[in-house]
Amino acid sequence: MPHVRCLWVCGVFLMLCACTSLAQNERIVLEGSALDMPVVVTPTLVSPTPTPVQPSATPTLEPTPTNIPTPEPTPDPVTGYRIADLREQIYGEGSITIGDFWSSGASYTSYRISYPVDGLQLTGLIHIPNGEGPFPVIIANRGYIEPERYQSGMDSRAFADFMANRGYLVVAPDYRGYGGGDDAPNLFYTGYYVDVLHLIPLAQQLPMARDAKVGMWGHSRGASITIAALTITDQIAAAVVYAPAPADLAADYARRLDREGAVDPRTWPFPPEQDPAAYGRISPINYFDAVAAPVMLHHGTNDSVVDVSASVEIAEALRAAEQDVTLHIYEGSGHTLTGEEEQIYFARTLEFFQTYLGQ
Template sequence: MNKYLLSIVFAFCSSIVDASGLIPDDSVKHQSDCFSGKFSSYESWRGFIEQKNKAQGKSEKLIDKAMQSFDKRFSKTDFDFYRNELICSSFIYQVDGVDVFGYVIKPRNHTGNLPVLIYNRGGNGNFGSVVFASMMHNLFPIANEGFVVIGSQYRGTFSEQDNADEFGGKDVDDVVALRDFIGQIPGADPQRVGMFGASRGGMQTFLALKRMEEVKAIATIAGVSDLSKEIAHRPEMERVFKHRIPDYQHNKKAELEKRSTLNNLDDLSASVPILLLHGTDDERVQVEQSTLLAEALSRKQLPHKLVLYPGDNHFLSNNKEKANKEIVDWFKRYL
């Protein structure tokens, strides 16, 4: 395992918490406090980022620029707030005999049981994995609104088994397997479960939904609904599909179609409302991936809401707070 992977794994497993952890299940291993090791304080986290930039041989000017960007995106005030208000744990669980990394986040002080959101990340393999920074940016604000958030990194992430992630194949099992832990998390309500995903995670959300009747509502952010159109827009994605999707070379059309929501609308239930969020200037996943899906959902008379953010990008950088509010309001309404 290379130094990069070791660094990531250490970040997720650096400090083993009480043996019971957040999930009192003997099959769940290495439950670790997210706020430990490099992330035990804002100063140590920031220092780690600075040293990482120095180790890459960057000039002082580029290091200063990188740290200014870090300070703009992550403040000590926000870090300390979430550290005090949230409990966050990473863990390893097994699916099909394969070790898979997962994580769970929940409010520290709450009364009664809270609704649960399963989060499906984007990217593939290590690219797009949910590291501490992405938790801070994307998940902590949602959990802080009164949700238990649980997610999978998908098989092959933080592992030497790079080809284990099948981009909507057996890795969907890793999402479905999370259902076994929800009822065991103190303060989590297994009767109120939603699911949301970003980019590739939008595809993953619809695929998992087919097998998870307990999911009451879903949301996607810049989700992919037609993989063939995605290749036409970004031909470089074909390399990802060839590497990830089994039998892609000999069965391309069928493999793409079974992963594309637009080709599987009959699998959707009228009892599960769908929220679609997308920036109109998304260069990675074109906005039509959501607009065409919304049109198809309308024709099927399936409950949904489409929210477009004019001029915004793949990450909704200019409307992050508004998008988070849409997500929170959606799940509070339906869970």
């Protein structure tokens, strides 16, 4: 019955194909079958589900540094003219040369002098008392005079005559650009400060001078120079300040502008409203804590050149800085004291210098 056997074998084969759970190479024996042989069933291979690959994170881009130049600091327009700068300078290199005879008084003789200042050669007068010496020294700083009409001794001669006749060695500078001396810039009047500051140690070195701090006197612009010198050097023993301009340079600028309608740009290169702080750094009134000498002020109430309020303000600022200051006000007197007021002023000045310089 070949057809029956064939159908039976085919049925068994179909049953085997349905058994997908059998292991690979599993041996199946068909019992009771004429086909006594192993049958190898290869199971269907199911590929594993692939694990998805996570995308790599997008790298953070570091910003490329930009080379931004550091801004240059704004230069100080008053560098070299500040009170602090003037304190750092060295003064007094060289020596005074005593030149030709100039004039004589009752008890003194006057001579022309020349002396060096930062490469300049400046001039002035020296009034030497008769006698052996050594004599106490006073630097006499005259007020402003137009260069075209200036002559040595103008505005200081009366004071020098009075003091030299009483035994004081008086040295009166012409300042730069005057008396045949060399000229040079004078911004904010600091050139005049430097001219006077150099003269102090040079005068102290003179053989007929007393080896001690000097006295200093000044009238008008010379009084303002004296005030400035007091804030820069400690070599002043006593100072007489006669009708000074304001020690606040912004106020001095305004005074000159109001009085004359203009200012000289060679002295005032820019107005205070352009840089008020810069004006503060060059104004002596802001440095009165450094003053190391007693100060005597003289001023007339009828001064049409510099109002008496300038001396009042200076005196108040010196007192606020705990300085020794005396203010003498002369009712009805002008910019230059005359007559009885002048004699009173001279007497007070002499007593003041005798107290602090000796003689």
